[in-house]
Amino acid sequence: MANARALDKRRKSIRNIRKITRTMELIATARYKKAMDRAAAATAYTEQITKIVSRLADAGLDVQHPLLEQREKINTTRVLVLASNRGLCGGYNASILRTALPRIKSLRESIPNVIIDASGKRGVNGLKFRGIDTEQQFLQFEDQPAYDDVEKIAEGYLAEYITGKIDRLDVVYTKFISTSKQEAVIETLLPLGSLADESDSESAGSDDTNAEYEFLPSAESILEEVVPTSFKVKLFKCFLDAAVSEQVARMIAMKGATESAGDMIKQLSMTYNRARQSQITGEIMEIIGGVEALEG
Amino acid sequence: MSIRCVVVTPERTELDREADFVALPMFDGELGVQRGRAPMIGRLGYGVLRLQTVSGPERYFVDGGFAQVEDDVVNVLTGRAIPVDLLDNDEATKTLAEALDMPSSTPEQAQIKDAAVRRARGQLRASR
Numbered sequence: 001m002a003n004a005r006a007l008d009k010r011r012k013s014i015r016n017i018r019k020i021t022r023t024m025e026l027i028a029t030a031r032y033k034k035a036m037d038r039a040a041a042a043t044a045y046t047e048q049i050t051k052i053v054s055r056l057a058d059a060g061l062d063v064q065h066p067l068l069e070q071r072e073k074i075n076t077t078r079v080l081v082l083a084s085n086r087g088l089c090g091g092y093n094a095s096i097l098r099t100a101l102p103r104i105k106s107l108r109e110s111i112p113n114v115i116i117d118a119s120g121k122r123g124v125n126g127l128k129f130r131g132i133d134t135e136q137q138f139l140q141f142e143d144q145p146a147y148d149d150v151e152k153i154a155e156g157y158l159a160e161y162i163t164g165k166i167d168r169l170d171v172v173y174t175k176f177i178s179t180s181k182q183e184a185v186i187e188t189l190l191p192l193g194s195l196a197d198e199s200d201s202e203s204a205g206s207d208d209t210n211a212e213y214e215f216l217p218s219a220e221s222i223l224e225e226v227v228p229t230s231f232k233v234k235l236f237k238c239f240l241d242a243a244v245s246e247q248v249a250r251m252i253a254m255k256g257a258t259e260s261a262g263d264m265i266k267q268l269s270m271t272y273n274r275a276r277q278s279q280i281t282g283e284i285m286e287i288i289g290g291v292e293a294l295e296g
Numbered sequence: 297m298s299i300r301c302v303v304v305t306p307e308r309t310e311l312d313r314e315a316d317f318v319a320l321p322m323f324d325g326e327l328g329v330q331r332g333r334a335p336m337i338g339r340l341g342y343g344v345l346r347l348q349t350v351s352g353p354e355r356y357f358v359d360g361g362f363a364q365v366e367d368d369v370v371n372v373l374t375g376r377a378i379p380v381d382l383l384d385n386d387e388a389t390k391t392l393a394e395a396l397d398m399p400s401s402t403p404e405q406a407q408i409k410d411a412a413v414r415r416a417r418g419q420l421r422a423s424r
Contacts, residue, residue: 041308048304048373052337052362147306151375163404216338217324222362225339229361232375236306 004279007272011265018261024088025254031143032247038144039176039240046237049230056226061219065227067161068192074167076113078157079104082173082242083123085139090253092174092246093122097130099184100172104132107170115166119239143247145239154232161190173238174245182245187238192231299331301347303356303372310377311356317348318370320363321418327363335366342418344380345372355380357422359415383423392416 057063081100083093107114118124119138127134140149160166169190174182215222301318303311318329321343340361347354361374395412399405 038307042306044309045304045306045373048362048364048371052364052373055337055364147375159408162408163402212335214334214336216322216327216336221323222337222339225360225362229373229375233306 004272004275007268007275011268011272014261014264014268018258018265021254021257021261025251025258028247028251028254032244032251035143035240035244035247039237039244042233042237042240046233049226049233052222053226053230055213056215056219056223059213059215059219061223063223065223067158067190067227067231070191071167074111076115076166077107077111077168077170078115078117078160078166079107079170079172081116081118081123081127081134082171082238083118083120083126084242084246085121085142087122088253089246089250090256092249092253093120093126095184096123096172096174097126099186100127101130101132103170103172103186111168119242141239141243143243145236145243147236150236150239151232154235157190157235158228158231166190171235171238173242174249176241176244176248179248182248189231189234189238192227192234298350299329299333299368299370301370301372303345303358303374303377305374305377313347313349315347315349319344319346320370320372321345321358322363329365329370331368333365333368336364338363338365340372340374342415344422345377355422357383357419359419380422383419385420385423388416388420388423392420 053063079100081096083096087093104114104116116127116132116134117136117138118127118134119141121139124134124137124139138149138153157166157169161169168188170186170188172184172186175185176182298314298316299318301311301313301315302309316330320327320329320338321341323339323341326343327338340358340363342360343358345356345358347356357376357378357380358372358374359376361372363373364371392413395409395416398409398412400409
């Protein structure tokens with residue numbers, strides 16, 4: 001039987017760790033709620049953009065823009081990997097890297113120039129460990145990515161794409177589907193496949209207001225602006241989704257940790273009590289033996 | 297006799313209130329909107345959005361985007377909407393200098409530079 005004192009010590013340390021994981025779970029829950037609210041706020045914007053696009057389409061404008069067109073020859077491509085700055089969030093970073101690596105490998109085989117950017121320390125280090133160097137690192141994103149920061153990155157990409165320095169941009173991020181499901185996905189943001197999300201465009205198209213719209217200064221000019229904006233918002237949405245998913249992953253991981261710490265404490269308490277009991281029994285037996293020896 | 301003005305940025309709904317009169321900083325000049333305006337979609341430039349509300353005038357710097365007017369509701373979609381009081385003149389001057397320093401050797405680069413300069417000028421004007 002193990003030493004009772006050692007068991008007690010271990011139980012104490014597990015209790016301390018449980019306190020920490022429990023707190024982390026609570027913090028993650030709070031942050032998740034906040035991040036979720038932000039993501040919800042962003043949908044108001046995307047909905048409006050979708051509305052404008054559908055109005056433009058209704059006006060009979062042929063939606064064409066350099067950012068929408070697939071380039072024939074792709075010489076340089078960028079991959080942006082969105083991971084987290086911190087660990088202790090279960091399989092979040094691992095699944096991102098697991099999704100990103102095969103894509104990077106296959107791109108490297110077919111395209112001469114593949115540049116990798118990463119957001120989050122975990123992403124940068126994880127890629128480095130696997131022998132992939134990142135060109136740009138973004139470490140400033142926590143649970144509430146600011147649109148200003150994302151816009152700067154987006155503008156950098158847009159400028160590179162327009163000037164022909166890159167021909168394609170892939171983003172690897174964790175898509176938030178529901179609280180119980182998040183999925184690491186790869187999306188090609190440049191060239192933009194379509195302006196509106198497929199799910200949104202149907203709902204926006206169905207409301208039929210027959211208003212005749214005036215376009216100022218012209219529909220073409222508006223389109224010129226809509227396309228880059230919708231790219232920026234899409235990229236921002238990726239960051240928001242990644243932030244929400246990270247908090248969910250952390251919440252679940254910490255919940256699991258707290259629970260298993262509880263189980264462990266239960267198990268250890270039982271062993272400890274047994275050890276203590278047998279120690280006491282042993283001591284009593286010794287005393288009785290001593291008394292009997294004196295009497296005899 | 298008022299119209300509703302809603303300013304939405306990707307981060308949140310910045311503003312949602314009733315106003316008597318809204319002046320939008322359009323791409324090619326200012327456009328005033330009053331009750332009963334015909335529906336329109338317009339491209340915004342970099343300038344000051346003015347609202348005439350019951351409690352007094354309000355001014356916001358908007359950073360490009362779109363405006364949609366329909367049923368006496370003005371929807372403004374922009375990347376940023378900052379109350380004019382919070383703008384920093386020195387910072388705006390610096391941004392303009394940076395924008396003017398950008399390279400413009402190809403048409404694409406010139407276009408990017410042009411947009412940056414226009415935005416910086418708008419910000420500078422608004423901050424005064």
